[in-house]
């Protein structure tokens with residue numbers, strides 16, 4: 502199949518690229534600048550240079566492809582990421598329909614749509630899913646919570662916090678329940694979706710074998726790295742204050758931290774059984790996923 506891989510320079514896209522090439526697919530990758538294009542060109546792929554906000558770039562990228570992975574995410578960009586992501590998704594859905602794309606596979610955030618207090622980040626991810634699924638080209642929207650992998654932005658924050666802080670103040674939102682997924686499991690879902698039959702627009706919630714709080718994730722990482730840390734629960738750290746504190750101890754900016762932490766107050770776990778009905782995957786536990794990410798970091 503000839504497949505368009507958007508977001509190929511990102512965390513998920515770069516791992517998916519390797520897997521799809523090993524399966525013999527022909528890939529077209531979208532790169533926003535010449536430096537990224539040069540890096541991608543080290544692989545046997547066609548590279549289209551340009552921004553997904555540009556219709557002509559999207560048309561050139563989609564034209565002649567059978568299917569596409571939609572992994573574009575503007576959270577780390579300047580400006581209003583919601584407006585950006587909405588505009589790109591609308592153009593993508595329209596052009597995918599015009600070019601008769603047979604399937605679109607998108608990775609969204611895991612959230613309960615009926616939650617009244619949904620963070621801007623999660624609401625935006627779900628909005629992009631609704632736009633893509635309403636297009637003529639059928640779209641599977643995978644909804645996932647934190648992806649545990651060495652280079653995932655959320656897991657990088659876990660690592661930095663654990664290594665840099667001997668004493669951790671743990672705000673209330675660290676007790677929110679979530680269901681993280683190992684990066685290798687996500688890649689398997691994405692690969693299997695390419696051959697899923699019948700393929701029609703739908704939401705598939707995916708998560709690891711077990712649920713955990715963000716506190717549990719920090720503790721498991723510290724245990725596996727033999728880091729002795731004192732964790733003190735505090736009732737007063739608001740997400741906004743926490744984001745400044747995150748920016749101090751991690752390389753991420755306060756703005757990215759705020760956008761991420763804002764989403765951590767919403768419980769994120771799998772409610773439907775569609776993933777186990779449609780896919781032959783036994784997801785890893787949180788502990789196994791963290792062990793894999795540590796091993797990958799050490800190998801790097």
Ligand SMILES: NC(=O)c1ccc[n+]([C@@H]2O[C@H](COP(=O)([O-])OP(=O)(O)OC[C@H]3O[C@@H](n4cnc5c(N)ncnc54)[C@H](OP(=O)(O)O)[C@@H]3O)[C@@H](O)[C@H]2O)c1
Nearest residue numbers: 508510511512513533552553573574608609645646647648
């Ligand atoms: N990582 C997680 O823990 C996690 C959890 C749940 C769901 N997801 C979902 O998984 C998907 C991929 O996430 P990720 O962690 O791989 O994200 P990422 O590392 O931030 O990558 C985002 C990608 O989007 C590209 N992009 C952004 N704006 C663009 C534009 N205007 N035109 C073209 N490309 C653009 C970026 O290109 P540049 O390299 O040029 O910036 C980058 O390749 C997202 O939909 C995200 O919501 C991720």
